[in-house]
Amino acid sequence: MPLKSSPLDEIPTKALKSCLEMFAELITRLITLSFEEGKFPEMYKCASVTPLLKKQELDADLLSNYRPVSNLHTISKIVERVFMTRLAEHVKLSTNYNRFQSAYRRGHSTETALLRLLNDLYSAADNGFRTVLVQLDLTAAFDTIDISTLLCRLCYFFGISGPALNWISSYVVGRTQFVRVGQEQSPRTDCEYGVPQGSVFGPLLFTLYISPVASVISSFGIDHAQYADDTQLYVALKDESLPALTQCIKALYHWLDCHGLCLNPEKTEAVVLDTTSRQRAGQQIDTLDTGTGYIKTSDCVKSLGVLIECTISFNQHVNKICKSSYYHIKAMRHIRKLMTLLKPSLVPWLPEDSTTAMQSYMVLRT
Numbered sequence: 001m002p003l004k005s006s007p008l009d010e011i012p013t014k015a016l017k018s019c020l021e022m023f024a025e026l027i028t029r030l031i032t033l034s035f036e037e038g039k040f041p042e043m044y045k046c047a048s049v050t051p052l053l054k055k056q057e058l059d060a061d062l063l064s065n066y067r068p069v070s071n072l073h074t075i076s077k078i079v080e081r082v083f084m085t086r087l088a089e090h091v092k093l094s095t096n097y098n099r100f101q102s103a104y105r106r107g108h109s110t111e112t113a114l115l116r117l118l119n120d121l122y123s124a125a126d127n128g129f130r131t132v133l134v135q136l137d138l139t140a141a142f143d144t145i146d147i148s149t150l151l152c153r154l155c156y157f158f159g160i161s162g163p164a165l166n167w168i169s170s171y172v173v174g175r176t177q178f179v180r181v182g183q184e185q186s187p188r189t190d191c192e193y194g195v196p197q198g199s200v201f202g203p204l205l206f207t208l209y210i211s212p213v214a215s216v217i218s219s220f221g222i223d224h225a226q227y228a229d230d231t232q233l234y235v236a237l238k239d240e241s242l243p244a245l246t247q248c249i250k251a252l253y254h255w256l257d258c259h260g261l262c263l264n265p266e267k268t269e270a271v272v273l274d275t276t277s278r279q280r281a282g283q284q285i286d287t288l289d290t291g292t293g294y295i296k297t298s299d300c301v302k303s304l305g306v307l308i309e310c311t312i313s314f315n316q317h318v319n320k321i322c323k324s325s326y327y328h329i330k331a332m333r334h335i336r337k338l339m340t341l342l343k344p345s346l347v348p349w350l351p352e353d354s355t356t357a358m359q360s361y362m363v364l365r366t
Contacts, residue, residue: 050071094159121312132285138262151165213255
């Protein structure tokens with residue numbers, strides 16, 4: 001746990017960590033009673049929401065430019081984490097769990113998701129096919145989940161019942177939140193939909209809620225990858241691939257609409273990927289029919305933090321990383337007086353015949 005505390009914490013996180021022997025027994029007792037009775041502690045069901053500008057250059061008077069940052073009690077997150085470790089192992093054994101969901105799974109991450117995507121893209125290119133990649137974005141995904149549908153899905157799709165289901169029901173029902181700006185705060189408001197943002201357990205509940213999406217996509221023969229609410233559809237361009245992709249997106253729109261979720265067309269992106277030579281020789285695809293509208297294809301998309309160009313290269317991503325690295329290295333001049341030089345013998349990877357510039361490797365004084 002980081003040392004930062006929530007505005008709702010009566011006991012600072014630093015005090016919890018420095019007095020482990022005292023608090024561990026109390027928190028363990030709280031968790032045990034909560035699980036036995038199938039009830040989440042009522043005092044931890046309130047969230048403090050702080051609106052922050054998504055980017056500093058955005059208009060501060062436009063509410064849509066703000067990101068609501070939800071703060072919960074620190075002890076609440078401890079209780080959630082203990083419950084999640086037990087539930088996660090159970091749901092992953094279910095055949096209804098989406099095996100292409102990379103979030104919140106041991107051995108799966110953004111790296112493994114990108115490796116699988118790129119492997120499929122390179123394999124299609126080796127076989128002489130271009131690939132269409134569509135990145136779908138959900139609008140306020142965590143805030144629009146229907147709670148009754150979520151509980152039914154947990155019961156009938158994943159076999160969760162008894163005190164465990166009662167505990168989850170107690171966790172998501174009856175939650176409240178208020179907005180805090182500086183020293184001012186709004187009245188509390190009931191949260192009738194969604195799972196709490198900023199929570200430990202909420203993202204896993206979201207992935208279970210949208211798990212049937214995998215069967216909808218697979219029924220059209222379209223490959224996909226998911227990381228939380230980020231969904232990527234991709235297919236090698238063959239005779240019937242584009243019509244199938246259009247029907248798939250249309251069916252996906254319908255499924256999401258029936259379950260209280262909505263795709264954001266403004267943030268939906270598409271790109272046609274292939275080698276540079278075949279991109280020049282092949283037929284250009286400027287727009288993609290989604291069944292509900294048209295998406296303009298772009299030359300580069302951002303996938304899980306990585307910029308992927310239409311030529312399946314990473315020139316723009318490398319340039320971005322170099323630019324960011326240069327900015328931070330340049331900023332070190334402000335603390336230059338607090339830094340010292342390392343002797344080459346203390347750096348194993350530094351060659352003995354390295355240049356003076358390499359020998360000027362600096363670290364902060366401890």
